[in-house]
Amino acid sequence: xxxxxxxxxxxxxxxxxxxxxxxxxxxxxxxxxxxxxxxxxxxxxxxxxxxxxxxxxxxxxxxxxxxxxxxxxxxxxxxxxxxxxxxxxxxxxxxxxxxxxxxxxxxxxxxxxxxxxxxxxxxxxxxxxxxxxxxxxxxxxxxxxxxxxxxxxxxxxxxxxxxxxxxxxxxxxxxxxxxxxxxxxxxxxxxxxxxxxxxxxxxxxxxxxxxxxxxxxxxxxxxxxxxxxxxxxxxxxxxxxxxxxxxxxxxxxxxxxxxxxxxxxxxxxxxxxxxxxxxxxxxxxxxxxxxxxxxxxxxxxxxxxxxxxxxxxxxxxxxxxxxxxxxxxxxxxxxxxxxxxxxxxxxxxxxxxxxxxxxxxxxxxxxxxxxxxxxxxxxxxxxxxxxxxxxxxxxxxxx
Ligand code: C5P
Numbered sequence: 001x002x003x004x005x006x007x008x009x010x011x012x013x014x015x016x017x018x019x020x021x022x023x024x025x026x027x028x029x030x031x032x033x034x035x036x037x038x039x040x041x042x043x044x045x046x047x048x049x050x051x052x053x054x055x056x057x058x059x060x061x062x063x064x065x066x067x068x069x070x071x072x073x074x075x076x077x078x079x080x081x082x083x084x085x086x087x088x089x090x091x092x093x094x095x096x097x098x099x100x101x102x103x104x105x106x107x108x109x110x111x112x113x114x115x116x117x118x119x120x121x122x123x124x125x126x127x128x129x130x131x132x133x134x135x136x137x138x139x140x141x142x143x144x145x146x147x148x149x150x151x152x153x154x155x156x157x158x159x160x161x162x163x164x165x166x167x168x169x170x171x172x173x174x175x176x177x178x179x180x181x182x183x184x185x186x187x188x189x190x191x192x193x194x195x196x197x198x199x200x201x202x203x204x205x206x207x208x209x210x211x212x213x214x215x216x217x218x219x220x221x222x223x224x225x226x227x228x229x230x231x232x233x234x235x236x237x238x239x240x241x242x243x244x245x246x247x248x249x250x251x252x253x254x255x256x257x258x259x260x261x262x263x264x265x266x267x268x269x270x271x272x273x274x275x276x277x278x279x280x281x282x283x284x285x286x287x288x289x290x291x292x293x294x295x296x297x298x299x300x301x302x303x304x305x306x307x308x309x310x311x312x313x314x315x316x317x318x319x320x321x322x323x324x325x326x327x328x329x330x331x332x333x334x335x336x337x338x339x340x341x342x343x344x345x346x347x348x349x350x351x352x353x354x355x356x357x358x359x360x361x362x363x364x365x366x367x368x369x370x371x372x373x374x375x376x377x378x379x380x381x382x383x384x385x386x387x388x389x390x391x392x393x394x395x396x397x398x399x
Contacts, residue, residue, distance in 0.1 A: 003031030008081035013041025016165035088122035125161025186230025198238035202282035214277035312343030
């Protein structure tokens with residue numbers, strides 16, 4: 001999401017400046033182009049040279065130091081940027097921004113910018129709690145700026161409080177969220193999409209279960225892809241894979257639990273993508289205590305609810321259903337049968353007979369089988385790219 005983004009990073013005075021060096025590196029690593037401006041007090045904590053070497057660009061410090069007669073630097077950076085990131089934002093700079101002051105390079109550029117402004121406050125807990133700081137933050141939020149809440153924890157002053165510079169992953173997650181929400185043109189804006197992921201676990205006893213090889217990678221990649229196109233995503237997953245903070249995650253274990261979650265959420269959803277590998281059977285009786293070793297053991301299994309099929313039965317005409325088919329032979333033929341039998345709008349068929357694709361690996365090759373188009377092969381590539389193609393199909397479907 002940061003690829004090619006022009007980010008103006010405004011660094012103000014606080015001990016957290018040293019953490020912003022790492023944040024900047026991460027943004028650059030993710031493809032952003034970063035230009036840095038610092039207040040005089042920020043320079044007391046970390047030398048501008050550190051930012052200069054790592055951003056490979058000179059640092060803006062002084063409003064009146066104009067090295068190029070063709071441009072006025074603080075207007076230039078304000079106009080150039082797609083996003084203004086203020087990190088750390090001191091109580092002092094927050095107060096100046098709220099009052100509309102322009103008394104140094106940073107505040108002047110921020111007054112001039114029309115780019116979305118994202119503010120990461122970091123300060124002493126009492127400064128942060130002070131009514132005047134809170135009022136200033138409210139004013140900035142009312143003007144449409146995104147202001148993060150700082151972390152709670154051990155402060156530089158040696159005591160606990162709210163004011164710590166947030167963890168890098170939370171900053172990046174919220175930045176993505178703010179950037180996405182700014183973009184009104186995203187095609188899935190206003191749509192709620194349920195995505196299931198992972199193999200279900202069917203308990204035999206407290207320590208044993210029946211499951212399959214599904215890792216959840218495909219479903220998690222779909223969740224990210226749908227979110228990036230503007231959707232509200234609810235990810236129902238059995239997987240231990242991490243999810244970013246902006247995706248609502250509902251952890252389940254068995255097919256029955258997954259069915260209950262899907263059934264509850266389906267009424268309000270615009271689409272359901274069943275990427276989970278749902279076990280078709282589960283033990284008829286779940287033993288309360290760990291079973292003792294025996295020479296022979298027969299497990300009696302009962303059929304699980306077919307979630308996709310059930311939702312196909314109750315779906316409203318405008319709801320879109322996407323199922324997956326993992327097969328080892330006659331892939332297209334089976335996918336077509338499934339499409340009809342389950343009242344789905346799309347079946348994503350994949351060949352699980354090969355080791356380089358499908359279950360538990362990072363790549364996949366799939367064929368999209370729908371009622372309207374000829375089967376479309378999406379050749380072997382990363383699951384994140386396959387996910388984008390599937391979500392593009394959904395976007396086309398809504399069009
Ligand atoms: O019939 P089959 O299990 O091959 O269908 C696969 C599709 O149906 C997948 O999308 C899977 O998530 C879904 N499914 C389901 N409930 C089941 C079994 C499969 O929703 N009990």
